[in-house]
Amino acid sequence: MNNEIEKKLQDVGKIARRTTLSPSEKNLIFKNVDAFVRNNPIQAANPAQPIKINRPSPYFSVFSFQYRHAFSFALIVFVVFGGGTSYAAADALPGDILYSVKVGLNEKIAPLFLSDIKKATYSASLAGERLQEAASLAATGNLDDQKIAIIEEQFEKQESKAAASAESELVFEEVLKKNESALSILVEKKRESTAALVASLPPEVVSETAPETFKIPSAGEPVNFPSDSKSIETDMTPSGPAAFGIASSESEPAPIEIFAKKLAPAVEQSPTVNTTASLTVTSDISTASSTPAKLLEKGDRAVEAKNYGEAFKLYRKAYDAANEASAKANVDKVDTALDALPK
């Protein structure tokens, strides 16, 4: 019976739809509405959102009926293989294909929802994992320079993140103690490669002293300092290197000592410079005591004191300084060769 009523209603609906505005009525109202719209345009400062008419979004169409199977399939493939890859990468070591997945994906996703302090602590634990990886590789005789470089890079990243809070720094210290044997292997390897690099440097580079850019002034001449210099407060009393707070070796003067000795007569004679003055010197001076050989020595002392964390840090610095010096020496060689060319 209801079907019959519905049919009747549909017929009534069809007929009722004949109740319309006449064209003239429609036009008249349209003119009024149109004029109102034109006289009241959309406010520029508050533009309307686009109206969504009954039209499916083109962005949504990817997930529409015809694509849903393809989409589901892609999702399953991603979950099965993506998840499997991520799981398999958990035990990867440097040099393995999945190692980049481990450090580039797994370890970056895991701390996403942690607080900053917990992130730093997590980084400290990851630094420990890098050390374990080094120990595993050393045990199988696979710890070569290339892998050390990879481990070092990843270790340094976690080390800098772990320095974010006092709590995570403590955790980092504990991690180093816990993995002391693994760290000692890494330290030993790093020492070998650094010492080899330092030994290969030309002597003039190893003992390079004061910056070339600094001109020693003669008596009465004002002291001119390089414009691209770093300002430091320094006690210029010419009483030796101790005044600079730098320990020196008795057998061989440190670069800063040589520089200070060169500078002392000029400072004494120059009326424009007091014995205690605020001076500006190039940053090369401050790094002069950080020559590769010195750092290597300091690292050795740290190893003797079984402070492997500090030793590792110093060896890395020594290696970087040696690399820099080596590059500089190469540049100097090229310059000399160019100067020797007939002009």
Next chain:
Amino acid sequence: MASNLEQIFIKSYKENADALFRFCFLKVSDRELAKDLLQDVFLRAWQYLQKGNSVDNMKSFLFSVARNAVIDEYRKKKSTTSTSLDALFEEGFDFAAGATGFAGGASGASGGMNGGDMISALDSVRDGERAMKFLATLPKKYREAIHLQYVEGLSLGEISEITGESSNNISVRIHRGLEKLREILKNDHE
């Protein structure tokens, strides 16, 4: 140059003016008042959009505005007369006046419309209005849902948006409206 929004709005007038006019006419049973309400609906709708508000479904939105315009009109009348809208429906519609109004409008602005066209247009309106009268015999609470579904062809979801009722409620109202119509037809036959 008209903005994209203006163009969409003007298009929505052309597509929905007749349906909204019927809806207003069903509610107020006065052709001239329904026309005034129709114009008011579009002016209110534009003011709403002009403020930067967004609309998901233009058709449902316009029907909602029409519904509110009718309620406002009803309140206005209530304050000046004692006749309620329900009473208006109970008393019946002044269809003759409505048809005359239409005929007058058509003759006044039809331009090239000949006598035969006018008579045919008038007949169709009368048929349509008879159908509207038939629907108006339904109780108010079922009338709106039945009209929106069977005359305007709106979905349950759209009717739900317009009336602010749940789809279930609308479904129940339509079902009960059909039952009521069955009773009316049965009584007519008897």
